[in-house]
Amino acid sequence: MDDAAVRRQLLAALTEDARQEPEDLARQLGIGEDRAAAALSALEEDGVVRGYQAVVDWDETDAPYVTAEVELNVELDRETSYEDVARRVVKFSEVESLRLVSGDFDFAATVSGESMNDISHFIAERIATIPEVTQTVTHFVMETYKDRGVEFEGTDEDDRLSVSP
Amino acid sequence: MSEFEPSERVASVPPSGIRRFFELAEEADDVISLGVGEPDFSAPWAAREAAIDALERGRTSYTANRGLHELREAIADRVEAWGLEYDPDDEIVVTAGASEAVDASMRAFVDPGDPVAVHEPTYISYRPTAMFAGGEPLAVPTSADDEFVLTPEALRDAGADEAAVLVLCYPNNPTGATASRDQLAAIAAFCREEDLLVVSDEIYASLTYEDDHTSIASLPGMRERTVVVNGFSKAYAMTGLRLGYALGPPDAMRALNRVHQYGMLSAPTTAQYAALEALRSCADDLAEMRDAFDRRRRFVVSRFNEIGMDCFEATGAFYAFPEVPDGFDGDDEAFAEELLEAASVALVPGSVFGEGGAGHLRVSYATGMSELKEALARIERFVATAVDDQSSPEPGSSMSRSR
Numbered sequence: 156m157d158d159a160a161v162r163r164q165l166l167a168a169l170t171e172d173a174r175q176e177p178e179d180l181a182r183q184l185g186i187g188e189d190r191a192a193a194a195l196s197a198l199e200e201d202g203v204v205r206g207y208q209a210v211v212d213w214d215e216t217d218a219p220y221v222t223a224e225v226e227l228n229v230e231l232d233r234e235t236s237y238e239d240v241a242r243r244v245v246k247f248s249e250v251e252s253l254r255l256v257s258g259d260f261d262f263a264a265t266v267s268g269e270s271m272n273d274i275s276h277f278i279a280e281r282i283a284t285i286p287e288v289t290q291t292v293t294h295f296v297m298e299t300y301k302d303r304g305v306e307f308e309g310t311d312e313d314d315r316l317s318v319s320p
Numbered sequence: 321m322s323e324f325e326p327s328e329r330v331a332s333v334p335p336s337g338i339r340r341f342f343e344l345a346e347e348a349d350d351v352i353s354l355g356v357g358e359p360d361f362s363a364p365w366a367a368r369e370a371a372i373d374a375l376e377r378g379r380t381s382y383t384a385n386r387g388l389h390e391l392r393e394a395i396a397d398r399v400e401a402w403g404l405e406y407d408p409d410d411e412i413v414v415t416a417g418a419s420e421a422v423d424a425s426m427r428a429f430v431d432p433g434d435p436v437a438v439h440e441p442t443y444i445s446y447r448p449t450a451m452f453a454g455g456e457p458l459a460v461p462t463s464a465d466d467e468f469v470l471t472p473e474a475l476r477d478a479g480a481d482e483a484a485v486l487v488l489c490y491p492n493n494p495t496g497a498t499a500s501r502d503q504l505a506a507i508a509a510f511c512r513e514e515d516l517l518v519v520s521d522e523i524y525a526s527l528t529y530e531d532d533h534t535s536i537a538s539l540p541g542m543r544e545r546t547v548v549v550n551g552f553s554k555a556y557a558m559t560g561l562r563l564g565y566a567l568g569p570p571d572a573m574r575a576l577n578r579v580h581q582y583g584m585l586s587a588p589t590t591a592q593y594a595a596l597e598a599l600r601s602c603a604d605d606l607a608e609m610r611d612a613f614d615r616r617r618r619f620v621v622s623r624f625n626e627i628g629m630d631c632f633e634a635t636g637a638f639y640a641f642p643e644v645p646d647g648f649d650g651d652d653e654a655f656a657e658e659l660l661e662a663a664s665v666a667l668v669p670g671s672v673f674g675e676g677g678a679g680h681l682r683v684s685y686a687t688g689m690s691e692l693k694e695a696l697a698r699i700e701r702f703v704a705t706a707v708d709d710q711s712s713p714e715p716g717s718s719m720s721r722s723r
């Protein structure tokens with residue numbers, strides 16, 4: 156397997172389940188453990204793999220947790236670029252994701268907090284006040300059906316016969 | 321009370337050995353099953369949606385006996401990748417699963433008393449369907465030494481030169497073996513010399529991991545004597561939709577269609593629409609499933625070898641076929657039963673698949689990675705304890721024994 160194939164297969168295995176030992180990854184790729192570990196470190200160092208996280212359905216916990224999808228419009232001038240605005244916005248721990256998007260608005264952000272009130276205040280006081288931000292539209296999340304490829308509602312039940320030809 | 325007695329033909333066919341293991345596994349608790357002969361994925365959503373759409377549009381009638389013409393055209397396109405060219409008009413019959421295509425082939429081409437050569441271990445339906453057609457199965461054993469690929473020598477030794485039909489199954493269930501072009505060429509030469517017809521069940525053709533699949537029908541002089549059987553169950557995870565097909569020269573398909581026409585009328589219409597969509601737009605889904613199977617395959621094969629259960633490099637389907645570890649006298653049934661009882665892992669003993677399967681276990685890796693890891697950990701512990709219990713003078717020595 157060449158290096159590109161190793162990287163591709165590693166990413167496929169990790170996006171299926173990130174919680175895997177290098178030795179198991181090595182077995183799946185049919186390569187040595189050292190090579191698997193090295194390829195994995197390289198993916199991390201090169202900024203390809205940016206992190207490993209649990210996919211949590213917060214509605215199943217008793218933690219107060221609210222998220223909102225927020226549209227941001229900005230007005231730029233010669234001195235300020237999208238990156239400049241983004242660099243400020245991502246610093247807030249409330250901002251879970253931030254993307255520059257095509258279409259009717261400039262940025263799409265996912266913002267979380269303990270309550271709708273929290274989020275409203277955060278947007279009003281921290282985001283809307285950034286000089287380049289001209290408009291915000293906040294959509295509170297009411298129900299999550301799928302997150303990062305994981306279906307929340309679908310039962311994963313295996314209805315196959317336990318032994319079949 | 322009833323007046324029914326099975327016909328002699330039916331009575332002569334023993335019940336399936338799979339059934340017994342199914343019942344044992346159903347009784348046990350917390351079982352991880354590596355005994356399942358179908359994908360753990362669901363059919364690609366686009367294919368399912370096409371089925372729903374067909375229902376919504378009220379497409380609930382029979383189709384042409386041989387299947388929707390569009391579907392036959394799409395099948396003809398698909399099989400070109402395996403070097404096969406068949407005319408959608410008169411060389412393709414869409415069937416209710418590969419199962420029906422196998423059964424119809426037997427009834428179309430086997431006369432009472434005809435020997436039907438079947439390499440073993442292999443899929444369990446060939447022997448009974450040959451017998452239902454009045455044929456006499458002739459087992460041709462293959463072995464781990466040949467990586468379970470049929471050889472002309474094995475055919476000759478078993479007396480297969482007398483057979484009317486040879487049933488081939490590569491990539492193979494239960495071994496995961498694939499046959500290379502050269503290996504198939506040797507088998508093909510035997511069939512031409514001894515004038516055998518071939519029914520080639522290639523249902524796992526899309527699931528090969530080292531080399532692309534070769535169909536025996538693509539070899540010189542073989543198209544005219546081969547019926548290729550294939551289907552959607554394994555490649556597109558569509559087992560429950562029951563859709564397969566047969567390919568062959570016009571005469572062969574005319575005979576097969578005669579059986580199909582009276583025995584089935586037409587394959588399930590909803591499934592035909594799903595299959596059409598699968599062929600049109602699900603190549604990426606197939607590739608993704610294939611890659612996932614490949615990772616699991618490597619994992620499973622290497623774990624068995626580490627555990628001391630010799631496992632040859634299976635290169636197709638979704639099965640590995642390790643040997644029973646030392647200490648069980650090669651008794652695959654005893655091993656499988658004890659493993660199920662002590663470690664709650666279900667496998668299928670190799671002997672269920674015919675003579676050559678004894679001493680091996682069929683392990684299906686159509687199961688999620690985390691379950692595979694847990695199952696292998698359980699098997700490792702079970703084998704270690706079993707070997708310790710043996711009070712061998714040097715524990716562990718048997719673990720490293722090489723064959």
Ligand SMILES: Cc1ncc(COP(=O)(O)O)c(C=O)c1O
Binds near residue numbers: 550
């Ligand atoms: C080798 C082989 N052929 C045919 C079948 C049955 O296929 P289908 O679902 O298309 O009837 C199976 C299913 O396990 C199989 O393993």
